[in-house]
Amino acid sequence: xxxxxxxxxxxxAAPAAAxxxxxxxxxxxSRIWRGALAxxxxxxxLALWHAATLNGWVAQQILPAPTLxxxxxxxxxxxxxxWTNLSISLTxxxxxxxxxxxxxxxxxxxxxxxxxxxAYLYPSFKAISEVPVLGWIPLLIMLVGxxxxxxxxxxAKAAAVPITINTQQGIxxxxxxxxxxxxxxxxxxxxxxxxxxxxxxxxxxxNGFRYGLTxxxxxxxxxxxxxxxxxxxxxxxWGRQLFQxxxxxxxxxxxxxxxxxxxxxxxxxxxxxLRWRRAAF
Amino acid sequence: MSTLSLNHVGKQYSVKGEQLDVLDDINLxxxxxxxxxxxxxxxxxxxxxxxxVIGLDDDYRGEIRIDGQKISGTSLDRGIVFQEHRLFxxxxxxxxxxxxxxxxxxxxxxxxxxxADHLDLVGLKGFxxxxxxxxxxxxSQRVAIxxxxxxxxxxxxxxxxxxxxxxxxxxxxxxxxxxxWQQEGxxxxxVTHDVEEAAFLADRVIVLQPxxxxxxxxxxxxxxxxxxxxDPAFVAIKDDVLSEFGHEPKPxxxxxxxxxxxxxxxxx
Numbered sequence: 001x002x003x004x005x006x007x008x009x010x011x012x013a014a015p016a017a018a019x020x021x022x023x024x025x026x027x028x029x030s031r032i033w034r035g036a037l038a039x040x041x042x043x044x045x046l047a048l049w050h051a052a053t054l055n056g057w058v059a060q061q062i063l064p065a066p067t068l069x070x071x072x073x074x075x076x077x078x079x080x081x082x083w084t085n086l087s088i089s090l091t092x093x094x095x096x097x098x099x100x101x102x103x104x105x106x107x108x109x110x111x112x113x114x115x116x117x118x119a120y121l122y123p124s125f126k127a128i129s130e131v132p133v134l135g136w137i138p139l140l141i142m143l144v145g146x147x148x149x150x151x152x153x154x155x156a157k158a159a160a161v162p163i164t165i166n167t168q169q170g171i172x173x174x175x176x177x178x179x180x181x182x183x184x185x186x187x188x189x190x191x192x193x194x195x196x197x198x199x200x201x202x203x204x205x206x207n208g209f210r211y212g213l214t215x216x217x218x219x220x221x222x223x224x225x226x227x228x229x230x231x232x233x234x235x236x237x238w239g240r241q242l243f244q245x246x247x248x249x250x251x252x253x254x255x256x257x258x259x260x261x262x263x264x265x266x267x268x269x270x271x272x273x274l275r276w277r278r279a280a281f
Numbered sequence: 282m283s284t285l286s287l288n289h290v291g292k293q294y295s296v297k298g299e300q301l302d303v304l305d306d307i308n309l310x311x312x313x314x315x316x317x318x319x320x321x322x323x324x325x326x327x328x329x330x331x332x333x334v335i336g337l338d339d340d341y342r343g344e345i346r347i348d349g350q351k352i353s354g355t356s357l358d359r360g361i362v363f364q365e366h367r368l369f370x371x372x373x374x375x376x377x378x379x380x381x382x383x384x385x386x387x388x389x390x391x392x393x394x395x396x397a398d399h400l401d402l403v404g405l406k407g408f409x410x411x412x413x414x415x416x417x418x419x420x421s422q423r424v425a426i427x428x429x430x431x432x433x434x435x436x437x438x439x440x441x442x443x444x445x446x447x448x449x450x451x452x453x454x455x456x457x458x459x460x461x462w463q464q465e466g467x468x469x470x471x472v473t474h475d476v477e478e479a480a481f482l483a484d485r486v487i488v489l490q491p492x493x494x495x496x497x498x499x500x501x502x503x504x505x506x507x508x509x510x511x512d513p514a515f516v517a518i519k520d521d522v523l524s525e526f527g528h529e530p531k532p533x534x535x536x537x538x539x540x541x542x543x544x545x546x547x548x549x
Contacts, residue, residue, distance in 0.1 A: 177367050180337055184355050186384050195380065199371045276371045276412050 064246040072246040073253060081235070086254065089220055089231040092148070096155025097216045104160040104212065105205075108167025118168075129161040133219040137226055146227050151220070158219035162211035170204025171197065203277060206270045213266060217259050232258075283358065283435030283468060285311040285334070289343035291493075292329055302493030303329050307343070309487065309496070311470065313435075316462055318471045318479035319487045322526060326494025327472045328364075331438045334470070335361045347435065357384065360434035364441040366421035368413040368428075375400065375409040378428045385432060399427040402461060419450035426458070430465065439471040443478065455481055459506060476526075480519045481508050488525045498525055 046066055052058050053065040064072075076082035107125065110117040133154050140150045174197060182196045224233025232251055239247030292304040303326040311317050319327045332338045334345055336355035345352045347359070360381070368377045378396045387395065400406055403423040413421060422442055429437050439458075443451040459482055462469055473479055479486045480502055490497035500522050508515055 177363070177365060178369065180363075181367050181369075181380070183337060184335060184361055185381050186355055186357060188384075191383055195383070196369075199369070202371075274371075276414065 061243065062245060064249065068246045069249045069253070072244075073250040076235075076247070076250055082232075082250075082254065085230060085232045085235045086258070089224065089233065090258075092151050092231065093155060093213075093216050093220050095148075096152045096220070097159050097213060099152060099156040100159035100163055100212055100216065101209075103156065104163030104208065105167055107160075108164040108208070109171060111164070112168040112171025125164065128157075133158050133222060134226075137223060141227060151223050151228070154223045155216045155220050159212035159216040162215060163208040166204045166208030166211070167201070170201035170208075173204070174200045203274055206266070206274065210263065210266050210270070213262055214259065217255075217262060221255055283347045284313055284349075285309075285436055285468065285470075286346045287334075287343070288346070290330070290333065290345060291342035292326065292333065292338075292340075293342075304333075304341070305493035305495050307494070307496060311436075311468060313468055314466045315485070316469045316471070316483045317485050317487060318473060318483035319489060320473055320476055320479045320522065321489030321494070322491060323474060325489040325491035327489050328440055330489075330494070331361070331440050331470065331472050334436075335359055335438055357381075357432045358435045359438065360429035360432060360436070361438040361440065362422070362425045362429045362442045364444050366413070366418075366425040368421055368424055370413050373410045373412055374405065374416070374424050377413070377424055378431050381428045381431045395431055396427075399431045400424075402430070402464075403427045404457065417450075418446050419454060422446065422454060423457070426461070430461070430467070434467065436468045436470065439469060439473075441473055442471075444473070444475075451475075451478070456507070458482060463506065476519055476522045477510065480515060480522060481510065486518075486522055488522060490525075 049063070050066050053060065053063060073082075107121065111121055111125075112118075136154060136157060137150075140153055144150050144153065178196050178200060179192075182192050187195065220231075221233045221236075224231040225237055228234040228237075232255060236248050236251040239245065239251065287307050287309040290304060290307040291302070294301045294303055307330065309317075319330065321327045329338070333341050334352075336352055336359065339354065352359075368374075369380065372380070375396050378399060379392060382392050382396070385392070397406075397409070400409060403426050405420065405423055405427065408416070408420070413424075416424065426442070429439075442458075443454050446454065455478055458469075462482070469482075471479065471482060476486075483502055486500040486502060487496055488498045488500065489495065500518065502518055504512070504514055504518070510516075
């Protein structure tokens with residue numbers, strides 16, 4: 001009796017489970033395939049680079065061999081030098097980005113909610129943001145010196161611009177229809193913020209964070225190249241001054257990989273938090 | 282259940298400094314539990330009338346009273362289902378329905394229970410944790426109806442709720458709405474441009490005339506429910522209402538005034 005009762009269930013469940021595994025496998029396969037596609041171009045460049053050094057198309061002193069860059073990377077890591085400089089750089093980005101977050105969110109929310117605030121602030125904000133980071137460095141050196149404050153300010157400025165703009169746009173683009181729903185159900189300001197404004201602005205906020213963090217990382221390298229005595233950008237300058245182009249290139253690899261990693265982490269958080277947006281794509 | 286009365290209600294928009302009458306001298310008394318349909322061609326102000334009754338627009342002449350009380354602003358005692366479902370895409374079906382209960386005096390357990398009951402009422406049991414992107418247009422509108430009803434409002438306003446749905450889904454939901462109305466006994470006001478829908482559901486069909494929106498005629502529908510759309514008496518009523526749409530004045534542009542975000546939410 002128990003046999004006839006229990007049999008149909010696994011019999012039905014098994015194909016469903018098999019189908020799900022097949023689906024997962026297919027998904028995994030397409031992911032691996034896409035990952036492989038992304039590697040083709042870098043591998044081709046690497047091959048060309050290798051061929052160039054092997055055949056002496058470019059002088060060894062100017063273009064070191066990939067193998068040399070690779071071993072330099074490990075030497076720098078083993079000596080602790082790379083990590084010291086990298087952690088200093090990451091700390092600067094963290095401080096600058098945090099400052100940008102506070103400032104950018106506040107300014108973006110103010111300009112998004114109030115036309116008056118926008119009228120007061122937007123033109124000045126736009127003018128300041130149109131001057132690139134490089135243009136601010138000379139003035140900032142005069143004002144706050146060459147120390148940490150200057151670097152953090154430069155990074156903060158670079159990150160604050162996209163954060164502000166995306167926050168403002170996000171608030172502006174909240175559909176009127178949702179705000180009316182909030183009024184129909186008599187939401188108080190706290191409910192309005194938590195249930196309507198924040199969630200509907202979140203996708204736009206994330207855009208701002210991603211652009212902001214990318215900008216922060218880029219301008220960190222710029223500012224460290226120009227005025228610094230430590231950090232990953234400084235390590236590059238130091239390598240160039242000693243004409244050790246393997247060090248320069250190893251640093252470039254590290255900067256690229258860290259930038260990519262930062263963006264990937266944010267992307268993962270974003271897709272986790274905004275699962276409901278899948279419909280839009 | 283509430284008695285709703287509109288006395289000499291009028292509404293003007295000002296477009297480029299010019300006053301434009303949208304509604305003029307609307308007088309209407311709706312009995313508790315009555316189903317009233319308002320029909321009219323687009324631009325006759327029928328949706329504007331609903332916005333006044335729900336309380337999203339306080340700028341009008343005349344007065345709107347519920348059980349003798351003049352209305353001011355929105356109230357949990359008046360529910361609405363919009364033409365677009367207006368579900369929040371970041372919330373699940375049950376969370377969307379729960380939005381209506383944010384300011385309700387019910388306890389958490391009571392909320393859960395009433396949300397489940399209302400999802401059951403609109404036939405969506407089992408879809409509690411689905412997101413709006415997983416729902417069809419008809420299912421979304423069912424959720425919107427559940428959200429409109431979950432507060433047990435005295436009056437439920439429906440602003441062309443099935444306008445965007447395909448014919449089959451629309452017919453299904455009309456039958457569902459009739460069942461819900463009969464089961465719950467809530468006063469309902471349906472705005473529609475679908476005369477058949479109005480005749481199928483309503484006790485009275487109010488025909489609005491455009492520019493300015495005025496009541497042209499009130500057609501009582503006394504046929505018993507459920508109504509048969511092929512019944513000659515039903516067809517006669519439908520044709521009677523349709524005949525009122527005959528001679529329209531020359532169309533003009535109507536420009537609604539867009540309100541900036543700040544006006545809607547905060548004073549600053």
